[in-house]
Amino acid sequence: MGSLTLSRSVRVEEIMGMPISIHILNHSGMLDATAERAIEACFAELRDIDRVFSTYRDDSDISRIARGELALTGADPRVVEVEAACRAAAIETAGLFSATWKGSFDPTGYVKGWSVENAARRHLAPLVAHETAVGINAGGDMQLFTAPGADWRWNVGIADPRRAGEIIATLEVQNGAVATSGSAERGDHIIDPRTGEPARGVVSASVVDDSLTRADLWATAAVVAGFDDRSWVARSGTRTGIVIADDGRVTRWLDGTSVDVATGAALL
Amino acid sequence: MKKIIYAVLATLSGLVLVFSYRTSLDAVQPIAATDTAASSGTAATTTPSTSDDESSESSSDDESSEGSTSSSSGSTSSGSTSSGTTETTASGLTDGTFTGGAANTRYGPVQVQITVSGGVIADVQVIDYPNSNREDQQINGRALPVLVSETTQAQSSQIDMVSGATYTSQGYIASLQSAIDQANA
Numbered sequence: 001m002g003s004l005t006l007s008r009s010v011r012v013e014e015i016m017g018m019p020i021s022i023h024i025l026n027h028s029g030m031l032d033a034t035a036e037r038a039i040e041a042c043f044a045e046l047r048d049i050d051r052v053f054s055t056y057r058d059d060s061d062i063s064r065i066a067r068g069e070l071a072l073t074g075a076d077p078r079v080v081e082v083e084a085a086c087r088a089a090a091i092e093t094a095g096l097f098s099a100t101w102k103g104s105f106d107p108t109g110y111v112k113g114w115s116v117e118n119a120a121r122r123h124l125a126p127l128v129a130h131e132t133a134v135g136i137n138a139g140g141d142m143q144l145f146t147a148p149g150a151d152w153r154w155n156v157g158i159a160d161p162r163r164a165g166e167i168i169a170t171l172e173v174q175n176g177a178v179a180t181s182g183s184a185e186r187g188d189h190i191i192d193p194r195t196g197e198p199a200r201g202v203v204s205a206s207v208v209d210d211s212l213t214r215a216d217l218w219a220t221a222a223v224v225a226g227f228d229d230r231s232w233v234a235r236s237g238t239r240t241g242i243v244i245a246d247d248g249r250v251t252r253w254l255d256g257t258s259v260d261v262a263t264g265a266a267l268l
Numbered sequence: 269m270k271k272i273i274y275a276v277l278a279t280l281s282g283l284v285l286v287f288s289y290r291t292s293l294d295a296v297q298p299i300a301a302t303d304t305a306a307s308s309g310t311a312a313t314t315t316p317s318t319s320d321d322e323s324s325e326s327s328s329d330d331e332s333s334e335g336s337t338s339s340s341s342g343s344t345s346s347g348s349t350s351s352g353t354t355e356t357t358a359s360g361l362t363d364g365t366f367t368g369g370a371a372n373t374r375y376g377p378v379q380v381q382i383t384v385s386g387g388v389i390a391d392v393q394v395i396d397y398p399n400s401n402r403e404d405q406q407i408n409g410r411a412l413p414v415l416v417s418e419t420t421q422a423q424s425s426q427i428d429m430v431s432g433a434t435y436t437s438q439g440y441i442a443s444l445q446s447a448i449d450q451a452n453a
Contacts, residue, residue: 008452021449137445140432157444158413159432165444167427171413182433206413206431242413254412
């Protein structure tokens with residue numbers, strides 16, 4: 001698919017402990033100075049976010065807040081913004097998401113999607129005035145843009161959580177975000193805030209939304225909710241998604257309506 | 269919350285695609301409960317509306333028709349092919365296009381169509397989707413993630429981006445995303 005002779009240029013940097021890839025599709029196969037500047041500005045913004053929010057840096061605002069050296073009110077305004085957003089997210093997800101862990105504030109789970117979306121909208125989205133499509137993929141979570149009128153569609157592969165290097169599903173996105181949460185790469189790293197125990201049952205949850213902030217939030221919530229609780233789907237307002245259980249069961253939804261393969265089907 | 273459940277069931281002679289709409293609380297018109305197979309009560313069976321001649325036989329029993337929607341009618345079988353030798357290809361599905369009944373959602377009706385080619389599902393289309401207030405049109409296309417096991421295409425063909433649980437840098441080195449990035453760097 002895609003137009004004739006579209007070329008892709010890719011830049012990759014490691015920030016926040018993960019590789020971040022920016023793809024630009026155009027006919028020239030080259031990146032002009034505007035695009036190069038935009039890519040660099042996008043990476044720079046994410047490095048700055050890491051400086052403020054990283055729990056791995058002793059001098060980050062988050063670390064200083066955790067040690068009681070910094071009050072929220074004295075922190076970077078973005079920390080204040082994120083703190084408020086996390087409280088709203090906890091309410092909206094009915095507790096499936098929480099940025100408070102063992103009494104301290106750790107918005108790591110929120111910051112990734114939020115910061116990548118912000119940086120992408122600020123620096124990359126304007127590029128579609130001249131480029132066919134621009135996308136950023138940060139450790140498996142992406143925000144994608146396509147020029148109005150272009151017949152390009154991003155063909156997104158959902159990684160198979162149980163077979164490294166393989167794809168379990170695909171979907172097409174013109175403009176929007178795809179986020180996946182799960183335990184496939186990092187073990188049980190999602191804690192159920194309701195119990196304090198690692199979330200179990202879902203190995204991978206992918207959510208598609210206009211916004212990467214929201215896709216990321218609900219992908220995390222989907223893992224915490226577990227495979228059998230999909231009561232959150234309709235109220236999440238997400239476009240679509242796919243959840244894979246640790247026993248191989250799969251469910252998808254489209255705008256609040258679940259689309260399931262009945263048990264016993266020979267498809268899986 | 270409503271659910272659309274589709275199942276592919278192998279009958280002796282062929283395949284019948286079953287779309288069942290299992291509704292909970294805010295139930296939509298239960299679309300005729302028909303034969304078993306598909307889960308719980310309110311199941312609507314839609315038999316394929318394929319072109320190939322219907323050769324009657326068994327599967328006729330589960331033509332529920334009467335489903336709230338078009339489609340329905342027609343029974344499958346191994347069509348042109350020899351009877352006995354079920355052309356049970358990979359998964360043994362009968363080629364054709366199958367349309368499920370419409371499920372009412374709060375945004376309006378949603379209807380799913382599946383195309384089977386070469387015995388496997390080649391495409392899942394949401395053919396009837398409410399315009400609602402969501403601006404993007406592309407959701408009217410094949411917005412639903414399609415399982416690779418449902419398609420005939422090579423799984424990594426033309427993948428632009430890979431979404432997966434956060435990969436570490438080590439994980440990235442061996443990842444498909446890394447391969448895509450490097451192929452285009």
